[in-house]
Amino acid sequence: MKKFRLFFALLLAFALVAAACGSDDDDDGGDVAAEEEAPAEEEAPAEEEAPAEEEAPAEEEAPAEEEEEMVEEEEAAEEEAPAEVASALVSLEDECATYGDLAAPEGFTANLVTDIGKVDDGTFNQFAFEGLEAAVECFGIDNTSFIETVSEADYAANIATSLTSDPNVVVTVGFLITSDTEAAAIANPDVDFVGVDQFLPEYPDNMAGVLFNEDESGYIAGALAASLSQSGVVGVVAGREDVPPVVKFVNGYTVGAESVNPDIRVLSIYNESFNDPAKGASDANQFIGEGADVIFGAGGPTGSGGVKAAAEAGVWGIGVDQDEYFTTFSGGTAPGSEFLASSAVKRVDLAVLRLIAASIEDSFPGGILAGTAANDLITYADFHDADISADVAAVVEAARVGLADGSITTGVCGIDGLFVGEGSACD
Secondary structure: OEEOOHHHHHHHHHHHOOOOOOOOOOOOOOOOOOOOOOOOOOOHHHHHOOHHHHOHHHHHHHHHHHHHHHHHHHHHHHHHHHHHHHOOOOOHHHHHHOOOOOOOOOOOEEEEEEEEOOOOOOOHHHHHHHHHHHHHHHHOOOEEEEEEEOOHHHHHHHHHHHHOOOOOEEEEEOHHHHHHHHHHHHHOOOOEEEEEOOOOOEEOOOEEEEEEOHHHHHHHHHHHHHHHOOOOEEEEEEOOOOOHHHHHHHHHHHHHHHHHOOOOEEEEEOOOOOOOHHHHHHHHHHHHHOOOOEEEEEEHHHHHHHHHHHHHOOOEEEEEEOOOOOOOOHHHOOOOHHHEEEEEEEOHHHHHHHHHHHHHOOOOOOEEEEEOOOOOOEEEOOOOOOOOOHHHHHHHHHHHHHHHHOOOOOOEOOOOOOEOOOOOOOO
């Protein structure tokens, strides 16, 4: 077994987690010049006064109008630039291209077992499935299957069912399925296991835990929220408090918001279920009643319910895990899509693709694959239909860049999500 020593966990957490900074600005507009009317033709004296020559100054003003239009166009281009940066995610197609002609051997099989939820639920279950699908297409994998978990009691049985097809790789999703994935990996040393959001003090050689610095992701969302907020109150609808990634989201969001506005009030609530959109909507409406004008959803479909309710009420929403513009808001066709500011993205799909590629290459790494802003596994989604100013976009991009280059740290422990120095596992 490969030991993931606590010392290394601490070092990784301190090196890769993220914490505070921001700035904000504003947009500009432009004017349209009016045209003059020509004098009436009936007035002969006007012809003797050579009206064409008198109108010459208007021709001299034309270059000034053109120059003004050019300035306005340049300003508009500068305002749009940050949005273009925001949408510059590493695509699965581009990632696939980096592997050249790598192809899965005949009979290679890759399977997936979801956390509670479905492969089209708009959260990390779907993202993991999309990573699997991308690997199937990229590497020519012939055999694949997935199982959607309905209850926590089904985790072990679902993994066992997946193993009956003699797979080369099994991807399991979610913190709560960790112990069952570990047990299966120990019992099946010839199968590579990818555990999304799964931490262990020590891993079997054939199990990789995909862990993300959700505090970095939450930080970016918090910086965006505080930059958009007019009330000085923002909220986060979260999932279960006993799930470290959720705690990292909430605490990172708080730090990110405070980096922009030290006096901001951050409302937060944890929920017992990730699968209760109605409860998430109720939480969001309660926060809105308390003055919140931005709602971040960090709890699967429960959080998405909060984001959707906020956006439909004309309040800013920020999605999580993947770009909720295409899931929760159906590509912009659902009500309120113009109020989805962005989504705090964890590139589960990219991580799954990379680890399946490693299995095909026979270089599968047991232990942790850390998802950070530095390796493109933590980022944010495009602003799409949202009217986000260039200055707000610049704050968001500065947060991402600062997290990526290490100039910003969140002060959040990468193991349990608590603040370092306040009883965290990193103390």
